[in-house]
Amino acid sequence: MISNTPKPAWSAAANTAVPQTVPDYPRQYRRRMWSFVAVSLLLIGVVLFSAMTGSLKVGAVQLIQGLWSGTDAQVNVVRDLRLPRIIVALMAGAALAVAGVLLQAVMKNPLADSGVIGISSGAALISLIAVTVFPALYFWMPAFSFLGGALAWAMVYGFSWKSGLNPVRLILIGVAVNAIFSGLGQSFNYRGSYAVTSINQVTTSTLSMKKWVDVEVILWYGGIGLLLALLVGTWCNYLSLQEKTARNLGLHVTRARLIISVIAVILASSATAIAGVIVFIGLLIPHIARQLVGSDHRWLIPFCALSGGLLLLVADTLGRTLLAPQEIPASIIMAIIGGPFLIFLIRRSDRIHGH
Amino acid sequence: MDIREITFSYDRKIDRLHQVSAEIQPGRITTIIGPNGCGKSTLLNVMSNNAVPRQGQIILDGKEIRQYRPRELARKLAVVHQQNEAPADLTVEQLVRFGRLPYKTMLSSRREEDDQAVEWALQCTNLEERRYRTLDQLSGGEQQRVWIAMALAQRTPVLFLDEPTTYLDMYYQLEIMELIERLNREHELTIVMVLHDINQAIRYSDHLIAMKEGRIVMSGEPEQIVTAELIRSVYDVHVAVRQDEEAGLYVIPVSVRQQTLIEA
Numbered sequence: 001m002i003s004n005t006p007k008p009a010w011s012a013a014a015n016t017a018v019p020q021t022v023p024d025y026p027r028q029y030r031r032r033m034w035s036f037v038a039v040s041l042l043l044i045g046v047v048l049f050s051a052m053t054g055s056l057k058v059g060a061v062q063l064i065q066g067l068w069s070g071t072d073a074q075v076n077v078v079r080d081l082r083l084p085r086i087i088v089a090l091m092a093g094a095a096l097a098v099a100g101v102l103l104q105a106v107m108k109n110p111l112a113d114s115g116v117i118g119i120s121s122g123a124a125l126i127s128l129i130a131v132t133v134f135p136a137l138y139f140w141m142p143a144f145s146f147l148g149g150a151l152a153w154a155m156v157y158g159f160s161w162k163s164g165l166n167p168v169r170l171i172l173i174g175v176a177v178n179a180i181f182s183g184l185g186q187s188f189n190y191r192g193s194y195a196v197t198s199i200n201q202v203t204t205s206t207l208s209m210k211k212w213v214d215v216e217v218i219l220w221y222g223g224i225g226l227l228l229a230l231l232v233g234t235w236c237n238y239l240s241l242q243e244k245t246a247r248n249l250g251l252h253v254t255r256a257r258l259i260i261s262v263i264a265v266i267l268a269s270s271a272t273a274i275a276g277v278i279v280f281i282g283l284l285i286p287h288i289a290r291q292l293v294g295s296d297h298r299w300l301i302p303f304c305a306l307s308g309g310l311l312l313l314v315a316d317t318l319g320r321t322l323l324a325p326q327e328i329p330a331s332i333i334m335a336i337i338g339g340p341f342l343i344f345l346i347r348r349s350d351r352i353h354g355h
Numbered sequence: 356m357d358i359r360e361i362t363f364s365y366d367r368k369i370d371r372l373h374q375v376s377a378e379i380q381p382g383r384i385t386t387i388i389g390p391n392g393c394g395k396s397t398l399l400n401v402m403s404n405n406a407v408p409r410q411g412q413i414i415l416d417g418k419e420i421r422q423y424r425p426r427e428l429a430r431k432l433a434v435v436h437q438q439n440e441a442p443a444d445l446t447v448e449q450l451v452r453f454g455r456l457p458y459k460t461m462l463s464s465r466r467e468e469d470d471q472a473v474e475w476a477l478q479c480t481n482l483e484e485r486r487y488r489t490l491d492q493l494s495g496g497e498q499q500r501v502w503i504a505m506a507l508a509q510r511t512p513v514l515f516l517d518e519p520t521t522y523l524d525m526y527y528q529l530e531i532m533e534l535i536e537r538l539n540r541e542h543e544l545t546i547v548m549v550l551h552d553i554n555q556a557i558r559y560s561d562h563l564i565a566m567k568e569g570r571i572v573m574s575g576e577p578e579q580i581v582t583a584e585l586i587r588s589v590y591d592v593h594v595a596v597r598q599d600e601e602a603g604l605y606v607i608p609v610s611v612r613q614q615t616l617i618e619a
Binding site for chain 2: 028234237238240241242244245247248249250251252294295296
């Protein structure tokens, strides 16, 4: 995916020598189109592969026939156990990646990620408390999750705002907020684990044991979040200008920021409620996506959704097939691939978008 | 446009503007001058609704600017800020098109009108041949023209510019000033700008507003108000004021204190 990224055509030294006519514009378009095609094809391929592989193996033809007729016992097992897991992985990955790109637009900071700045752990803590106190409200878990995420977001935003957003301060405060919430979550988990054994999926962040009820939850909350995210692309573009400039162009800056943040928190917290805390997707995917499709959010947001889903599904599929029958949680796979990959990407590209 | 008794403070302790009142005449070029920290950029920020005054009002077309909806105001008033940032991969045309935001609604887009406005803005700023370039492929002067073009695409009767020539070399400075003059003369834009260069201010303005320590010291036509005394009281600099056949009235800085001159 990365190897096709062309070298930046505009290193500072090359500027003056660029010829008058413009080769860059169509090329930008072509690369964007191919990126979409490639990710879509990969997505279909990985979904099929993931459905077919595992402790129970089915062929592609058998799978499609079985899903159609509903009489194939093996395929029915796949449908009940593996398919929900695939859909949850896709939706959670998409939601986290889009939440990342939205937060980065609002906070004007390429390091903003719901996992890094504590939104996910805030969401996880509150939904963990809620599901322990009111176990019957399972369908509403994303709503509790949202409250936690919104609380964490408000803390980060509020504490780091000082007549403007300083990127470094924001990340530092985010790390601190994240530490507070994950610490509380862990102590709660630790205290509770004698009484409520192992139902706290919010902290273990594995995608196994997903049922259709989970799919329903994440399709609703995540789906609405993703649809809303597609509508605010233009706003995100304007926020990449200076705040004053955006305001004088007629953008209601504060309102736009607030709405985009709410959408980001909905996405991050519904993903967290169902799939647990997964870091790096919201950092990694927008970073790659900007290099492939450019910084126009009207393209960036859908592309992040597709590639975020793809990445989490790949991570989950690897996690359950590499050491089968043992499983490695997708969040751990993400951290293992994600960390080095991010360093590699940052080292490799000398152009930084957004600023 | 009317500026009525504006008092402004960033921290509610020290007032940066004290009861500033002035009138901006339509169809003319007004320039605000003054030393660093005199409040000239602050005044421009208040006038463009980027800062909320503690007291006083800015009246535009009979209405207080805080009463306007953002889009509505952006159809009357465009601002070119001193510092700008944009994603590196945006092309000139895409960026200029950003200026059409005040005319966009959820459902309809007036494509033809948008295209015309963008073309006009590119034409005025002589950027037609650069339209597919990205920002960082442009020189400093061209970049500044792009930001002016974006403001022009808003098709407003009033244009504000905050130190439009800072950071540019002499050629580009003159180019920008001539562009601004042309916009005023040919397209009848009302221009309000903040300038550091007193000679540019004299040369290109119909009306000067001289500020010091948050107050207006003097205002009027450059030929009438610019004297060695004014410059000394505003900038604390001793200058010689001269008249040149080609360049008109101009100012030569001599020393920071008059005493040095006398002693020498």
